[in-house]
Amino acid sequence: MDRYRSYQSWGGYPRARHTVKRLIWRDASLPNCDPDAYLLPYGNGRSYGDCCLNDRGVLLDTRGLKRFIGFDQAAGVLRCEAGILLAEILELIVPKGWFLPVTPGTQYVTLGGAIANDVHGKNHHTAGTFGRYVRCFELLRSDGARLLCSACENSDWYRATIGGLGLTGLILWAEIALKPISNPYLAVEAQRIRDLRHFFELSEASDRDYEYTVAWIDCQATGRSLGRGLFMRANHAPAFCANYPRTPLRRLRVPIPLPFSLINGLTARWFSFFYYHKQPAEIHGTIAHYQPFFYALDGLGAWNRLYGPAGFLQYQCVVPAACGKEAIVEILERLNASAVGSFLAVLKVFGEQASPGILSFPRSGVTLALDVPNQGKRTFDLLERFDEVVRAGGGALYPAKDARMSQESFRAFFPGIGGFKPFVDRRFSSSFWRRVMEESG
Amino acid sequence: MKKILVFGATSAIAEATTRLFAGEGDKLYLVARNVTRLERIRDDLRIRGAVQVETSVMDANSIEQHAAMVERATAALGGLDIALIAHGTLPDQKACEKSVEHMLRELQTNCTSTLSLVTHLANWFERQGQGTIAVISSVAGERGRQSNYVYGAAKASVSAFLQGVRNRLHKSGVHVLTIKPGFVDTPMTTAFEKGPLWAQPEVVARGIQRAIKRRRDVVYLPSMWRAIMFIIRLIPEPIFKRLSL
Numbered sequence: 272m273d274r275y276r277s278y279q280s281w282g283g284y285p286r287a288r289h290t291v292k293r294l295i296w297r298d299a300s301l302p303n304c305d306p307d308a309y310l311l312p313y314g315n316g317r318s319y320g321d322c323c324l325n326d327r328g329v330l331l332d333t334r335g336l337k338r339f340i341g342f343d344q345a346a347g348v349l350r351c352e353a354g355i356l357l358a359e360i361l362e363l364i365v366p367k368g369w370f371l372p373v374t375p376g377t378q379y380v381t382l383g384g385a386i387a388n389d390v391h392g393k394n395h396h397t398a399g400t401f402g403r404y405v406r407c408f409e410l411l412r413s414d415g416a417r418l419l420c421s422a423c424e425n426s427d428w429y430r431a432t433i434g435g436l437g438l439t440g441l442i443l444w445a446e447i448a449l450k451p452i453s454n455p456y457l458a459v460e461a462q463r464i465r466d467l468r469h470f471f472e473l474s475e476a477s478d479r480d481y482e483y484t485v486a487w488i489d490c491q492a493t494g495r496s497l498g499r500g501l502f503m504r505a506n507h508a509p510a511f512c513a514n515y516p517r518t519p520l521r522r523l524r525v526p527i528p529l530p531f532s533l534i535n536g537l538t539a540r541w542f543s544f545f546y547y548h549k550q551p552a553e554i555h556g557t558i559a560h561y562q563p564f565f566y567a568l569d570g571l572g573a574w575n576r577l578y579g580p581a582g583f584l585q586y587q588c589v590v591p592a593a594c595g596k597e598a599i600v601e602i603l604e605r606l607n608a609s610a611v612g613s614f615l616a617v618l619k620v621f622g623e624q625a626s627p628g629i630l631s632f633p634r635s636g637v638t639l640a641l642d643v644p645n646q647g648k649r650t651f652d653l654l655e656r657f658d659e660v661v662r663a664g665g666g667a668l669y670p671a672k673d674a675r676m677s678q679e680s681f682r683a684f685f686p687g688i689g690g691f692k693p694f695v696d697r698r699f700s701s702s703f704w705r706r707v708m709e710e711s712g
Numbered sequence: 713m714k715k716i717l718v719f720g721a722t723s724a725i726a727e728a729t730t731r732l733f734a735g736e737g738d739k740l741y742l743v744a745r746n747v748t749r750l751e752r753i754r755d756d757l758r759i760r761g762a763v764q765v766e767t768s769v770m771d772a773n774s775i776e777q778h779a780a781m782v783e784r785a786t787a788a789l790g791g792l793d794i795a796l797i798a799h800g801t802l803p804d805q806k807a808c809e810k811s812v813e814h815m816l817r818e819l820q821t822n823c824t825s826t827l828s829l830v831t832h833l834a835n836w837f838e839r840q841g842q843g844t845i846a847v848i849s850s851v852a853g854e855r856g857r858q859s860n861y862v863y864g865a866a867k868a869s870v871s872a873f874l875q876g877v878r879n880r881l882h883k884s885g886v887h888v889l890t891i892k893p894g895f896v897d898t899p900m901t902t903a904f905e906k907g908p909l910w911a912q913p914e915v916v917a918r919g920i921q922r923a924i925k926r927r928r929d930v931v932y933l934p935s936m937w938r939a940i941m942f943i944i945r946l947i948p949e950p951i952f953k954r955l956s957l
Contacts, residue, residue, distance in 0.1 A: 293899070296749060298752075335724075339755065339760065341755070363760065
């Protein structure tokens with residue numbers, strides 16, 4: 272059920288206070304508000320950290336911009352307003368034989384948010400980022416200018432806005448290229464991985480023939496089994512299969528905010544144990560509906576509440592292949608040595624396809640994502656020690672998941688920042704942007 | 713495939729409801745004041761599966777146009793199964809206290825214009841011997857409150873009028889639905905601080921769709937408002953008049 276939404280981020284840290292202006296019509300001008308306050312577009316609040324927050328500023332709630340504008344069913348080109356959820360797009364396009372060319376791990380993000388964070392998915396090694404499939408969009412600037420942006424028209428604005436964290440202006444609508452599918456199912460193979468070396472072997476062997484690959488890593492495993500977990504690879508199912516699974520209907524939801532965190536070292540260990548051992552050791556092939564395959568966590572509504580009032584931090588880095596393996600080992604060892612339990616770590620090898628976005632996060636290398644409960648200084652110190660490894664390896668952190676990286680780290684991770692700054696709208700800002708850019712003192 | 717006429721089609725609740733109708737492949741005739749907004753919604757509903765979407769610009773306060781509009785819509789759709797009346801405003805209570813003209817204008821927007829449309833539709837459906845008239849009234853019509861009694865009086869009148877029409881049309885098989893939403897998070901209520909009692913227009917829309925299918929007489933949306941309003945109606949007037957509501 273839709274409820275009145277609070278305007279926070281998915282990780283629940285940091286908290287922010289906002290004046291909220293709701294946008295309903297794409298031809299309207301930006302709402303009147305305090306001329307000294309900064310503006311920031313807000314989609315569905317699924318970024319983890321503070322890049323969707325604008326503490327003491329104005330949020331432009333874009334969820335009212337949720338109309339379809341045009342759908343060329345023959346060519347697979349969809350144009351719609353920016354506040355529409357990927358879930359709503361899928362509901363329309365899947366029965367017509369189309370799919371999103373790239374999808375993140377939740378379908379509850381808006382189209383505008385997917386562009387502003389230049390999201391990626393399990394097919395990054397073959398498809399690259401979401402931004403590569405954005406044919407054009409309209410950008411509304413605070414001076415009232417409306418720019419139609421594409422790879423040929425206003426291409427500098429196009430490149431700045433893809434992955435531009437909502438700072439270049441408001442995306443009103445966008446047109447995306449879809450990919451054809453025969454049915455809503457995927458042929459999935461899962462197998463255990465013994466250790467990190469096994470992961471890299473499997474990844475290399477699978478990335479050629481499988482469109483989607485991803486691994487879940489048991490953060491509790493140490494020593495020789497460091498990096499053990501499950502490897503999943505999949506392709507869209509062929510036109511005819513023997514047994515189609517039923518469409519998943521049941522959805523559970525964490526009904527209320529919990530007063531404490533259910534995620535700690537102990538529960539994480541249990542979970543990891545069961546998750547690893549429920550999987551047969553050998554390769555196991557199934558046909559799965561796209562929803563549980565791509566959006567496993569969407570099956571548990573408001574799962575972020577499991578982390579209690581202090582919230583949690585996501586950490587996602589990418590490290591170039593040259594020192595990728597060593598960096599991941601180092602980070603997992605540092606995680607193991609700490610008392611901070613992580614429930615789930617996700618490991619994937621990114622491909623070579625470059626994004627059009629100047630500030631885009633994904634780049635060739637190996638990416639690791641993990642959730643850690645917010646245990647205050649202990650957690651922050653640990654993540655800072657991860658950053659050292661990522662900096663040394665020439666990698667980067669994902670702004671959509673960050674709530675704490677330092678200014679020095681941000682500059683090191685995003686050397687293109689100088690080329691991006693001129694496109695930032697002077698009335699737009701975010702908690703994230705002020706944190707990583709404001710001159711100290 | 714149903715044929716549906718909607719007044720106030722650019723309102724948030726109406727738009728959310730027509731999205732559901734479009735998903736079922738219905739035919740729609742949308743009436744509202746703003747031509748651009750109507751076009752935006754028309755394009756969206758066509759993509760969502762509506763077989764036919766027609767639009768027409770009319771201010772509900774142009775009461776002299778009502779009869780012709782009902783004729784035009786039924787002709788364009790080739791008949792009519794459901795009419796949804798969803799236009800309205802939230803009057804500025806203080807302004808209504810200062811200016812009788814302002815108050816009368818708000819009463820026309822939220823009450824008499826609706827009564828006029830219902831009259832034309834009732835006559836049309838009575839001849840046809842079937843169909844649904846669904847009208848958005850409000851829980852505000854159940855008790856007058858100092859903060860909002862012009863709106864409350866308008867909606868009370870609409871609710872009572874619909875009771876009578878339902879009574880009259882019962883024997884001809886026409887379904888009359890009174891929709892009483894509670895607090896709904898829409899552009900009409902932008903100025904309010906929202907809390908847990910507030911519902912999204914999509915939730916109200918699903919309730920409307922269900923109530924039409926089940927041929928309900930009166931529906932509170934979300935349904936908890938039936939209990940809330942039951943209690944509020946029980947408060948004796950000597951006590952109620954002292955409350956700051």
